Amino acid sequence: MEFKPYPFSAKKYAARLPRLDNGVETKRHAVTIVGGGPVGLAVALGLANHGVPSVLIEADDSVCYGSRAICISRRSLEIIERLGAVDGFLKTGLPWAGGRSFYRDTEVLHFEMPQDDNQKLPPMVNLAQYHIEQFLLDAAQRKSDLIDIRWQTRVSAIDSRVDGATLKLATPEGDYSLNSDWVVACDGGRSTIREALGLQLKGTSYEGRYVIVDIELESDRPTERLAYFDASSNPGSTVLVHKQPDNVWRIDYQLRDGEDAEQAVKPESVIPRVQSLLDMMGERGAWSPIWITIYKANALTLESYRHDRVLFGGDAAHLVPIFGVRGANSGIDDADNLAWKLAFVVRGLASEELLESYSDERVFAANENLSYGTKSTEFMAPPSFAFELMRQAVLSLAVKHERVRSLINPRQTSAITYTASSLNTPDAEPGAFAAGPVPGAVLGECPLTIVEGGNATEAHLTDLVAPSFTALHFSEDGKVPEEFVALEASLRREGLPFKLIAVTSHLHPETKRDHNWDHTGRLFSMYGARPGTVYLVRPDGHVLGRWHAAAAADIAAAVRHVLQK
Missing domain, CATH: 3.50.50.60 (FAD/NAD(P)-binding domain)
Structure with a gap:
């Protein structure tokens, strides 16, 4: 079986030299x-x-x-x-929202990641x-x-x-x-x-190794994360499978203790193992290997x-x-x-x-x-016999006991909340907000209607994040206190990127200032907001501070604290 090229072809670029003076760029x-x-x-x-x-x-x-x-x-x-x-x-890209894990030939987990109507x-x-x-x-x-x-x-x-x-x-x-x-x-x-x-770098380097293989295979199988434990194609070890665009499939399988890594990545070792996996999965189509490498967890x-x-x-x-x-x-x-x-x-x-x-x-x-x-x-990839025993126990129990199945699923990546960041402005009163992202957290997504120059466009809250500090002012009618308008003008005169954005609970076509309308009726409650609430957001979408009754001086102080000038 010969290696096939990727369906994707990269353009090659040549080196070039800048203007130099005695070998140093001018x-x-x-x-x-x-x-x-x-x-x-x-x-x-x-x-x-x-x-x-x-x-x-x-x-x-x-x-x-x-x-x-x-x-x-x-x-x-x-x-x-x-x-x-x-x-x-x-x-x-191929979107997916969950995955399945199998112990030998039995499905022991079907997980789904958070997804609702608020998300775009x-x-x-x-x-x-x-x-x-x-x-x-x-x-x-x-x-x-x-x-x-x-x-x-x-x-x-x-x-x-x-x-x-x-x-x-x-x-x-x-x-x-x-x-x-x-x-x-x-x-x-x-x-x-x-x-x-x-x-x-400091930390832990694990001994377990994985062979990573890209293959080309046509299949109607849905896109999801697949994990096989103690599969017949890889007894005692783990296999991960991901479907990719262009009929490319990514397969990661764990090497057993004592297997020679150099020998393990040779096509004559990889191809029978992949074929055995595909047979177990019920994939009967013709396939070809594209790329093989080896991975060690760190x-x-x-x-x-x-x-x-x-x-x-x-x-x-x-x-x-x-x-x-x-x-x-x-x-x-x-x-x-x-x-x-x-x-x-x-x-x-x-x-x-x-x-x-x-x-x-x-x-x-x-x-x-x-x-x-x-x-x-x-x-x-258990690093010791004790971890191997624990995994074996969890997988065996998971066949009949649903409560232990969550132990099988590696928690998928999620946005980090910088709870202890020195940049945060803490809530003035603990418990003042019944809901909403805390200082250091990213904005939670929610649909809204952006009204600009009298034109309304359905959008989402994260569309408002810009390369600037953004103050979201919640109100019923889109009217913003004059002190906030003056603050926006003052910061912009200093060259500071700052946007003041009105968020309203009702559509107000007569409002002169552009605003954003909570047309689903969900945003205010999601953010624990009421008329007068302000969320101050960093250019990377993390909340810097929030107030139910903010003064312009509060917002200015939060921004100045970040700049430390």
């Missing part, structure tokens, strides 16, 4: 991003949304090869929509990383005036200082150096930048994501087990958190201290993800 850059994967591209797009230019360094000559990251969460889709790249994800995006879509990178790259190329992508360019050394960094770069066309005020390291699990700075993180003028994101900052699909999704969340903060610092709108909150919040998020990822890994 232009000093505000931000240089190392790594052109999903996280690096998301950082570049996020900065561009704030008008901040960047140089993106990528060692390869195209988007990646192989499925790699394949599951994109609803939260990531919200972020990607703000980056201007979501259309391709939704058009090509699916809980998850399956999309191979080469598609993910291509759609983000397409968006970046539409902003080529702000994003300078340099292919076939590899970092050979870095001189990091308190006022910036110098990168030594190697290309097929010649070597040169580049000076940058800030460097964002998104260069993966084997980060050159991390190694050059002598930094180490639960590791840097202790800090900021080191002088170097900032880390994605796998360069943390390595999360694949179970629960937190790898690429946590990296996209890193990019969303970092981009607005770095943009505000570069533009002189905030002090450098704002970037400490990037590290604090995302290290907290990494530890949350690692906690759940570790629990899932210990079940999916």
